[in-house]
Amino acid sequence: MFSFSSIEDYVSALQNGETTCEDVVSHYLSVIDSNKHLNAFLEVFADEAAARARQLDQDRNNGKPLGKLHGVVVGLKDVIAYKGHKLSASSKILEGFTSIYNATAVDRLLQEGAIIIGRQNCDEFAMGSSNENSAYGNVLNAADNKRVPGGSSGGSAVAVQAGMCMISLGSDTGGSVRQPADFCGIVGLKPTYGRVSRYGLIAYASSFDQIGIFAKSVADAALTLEVIAGEDDFDSTASKEPVVPYSSLLNSSNYNGAAPKKIGYFKEALEHPGLDPAISQSFNQFLKTLTAQGYIVEPIDFELLEYIVPAYYILTTAEASSNLSRFDGVKYGHRSAVPSEDLADFYKHNRSEGFGKEVKRRIMLGTFVLSAGYFDAYFTKAQQVRNILLKQTSAIFSRFDAIISPTVPTPAFELGSMNNDPIEMFLADIYTVFANLVGIPGISLPLFTHPNGMPFGVQVMTSHFSELALLRISEVFLQISEK
């Protein structure tokens, strides 16, 4: 019986002949099969994954050099293109769509020997915080099936949580990797904006979107990031900033960068009325532990906290209304059977039948903030606020090495409990959207268990392209919390 602890241990077990990729894929397929009720996968590439596993076993036995992710079993959120495979963004509008190219991140995974086991359920077009907006049904949290897994990358989080794959790739526009990682008790990393190419990622809000990683450990997330990060001819917003060998420097004593010691936290975040008392208590205790460990822990005045979710919704809905205009039912996507009077009517039928409720609501809101008469008061205003936030961020990181907060103000809530109030659902993102507004990396670390039995985490954020510092401090925090 295979039991996964880390990629490093798995690869050495392969090399020692203790297991094979074929056996391991068959193990994961059986776990997926016995967890069908969680609805984490929209499609499982069973035969193909098994065939690739046999090929990798053969290559290894023939002495071929091993890729960095040799035999690693990966799931993809259904917004990431994998050539020759279906891709739907969990939307009816893309039912039957087949990718004609690989996302750059997928290309890089495959080049390093990963096995892609399936595509994972999510909120439609990555819009949502509970995975209740999928056209293909809710995903259930494996820790408590009455509760949501978080969103929008809910299926990807649950797949790692329940041991259905080793790694998942998700996407994070306002917390869609970190928030479900928090709800599911795993590691969720959102890299710096532009650290990972967005080529082949279905766009929600292009200046916010970033591919992120779900893993059981920081080391596995570091290794995966090292593989998928870096510049790309097909995405000019992917940064040319060199990729650091995150995995080998993660625990290395040869690393000559300064150990992060100065930790800030937003005072207003801890005073927020929506913060769950048990989360507040655990987090405050953790701050005390850090101080006792020699960290300098100080509050940061952050008066704009109340405004970041409003700014986020104006800007992301605006970008979404523009990005989703391409779904018109001509070159791809759903085409209505209703006869049309004219071209505009034709588009309206196709789009109205294809998109779900939340997606339509965000397209409408985005169209509003971009429309004549409202553009300056809403869209330009939010861009100005974004600039103020960016400047404040630079000032914060001139004083601090990292910012920490709870990842989400509440633990995973019950299915159906938030559906009546869009604002209440938005507030689940209050601690995570900041990183996307200013483009910095953030991670959710599974440190705690709530009195109700659900896991929850701490979010750590560092400055632009400081993923190495972020990952190193994450390792230390996990060790500290285990003591």
Added chain:
Amino acid sequence: MKVTDELIDNLAHLSRLHFSESEKTALKGDFERILNFVEQLSEIDTTGVEPLLHMGDAINVLREDEVKGSVTRQEALLNAPLHDDVFFKVPKVIKNPSA
């Protein structure tokens, strides 16, 4: 702000979406709450602040003008709901004025 039927109808047209009467009623209610929520931003003094237009500081990322990353015609037509060997097909939209 007050969300009127005219506003919703105009936005629906610009968004190329149809809504039923009951959907419109629900949408009006949601819009009022959401706009009320995002209008908090007007409390922030942004006098003299430039809007942030781009994430990241890269300017003019150029590459050689070589044809690559393109797709074949067959691939381009693969996902079209209606097509022939060469073209995407759409309903006839240019009406004959004499008809």
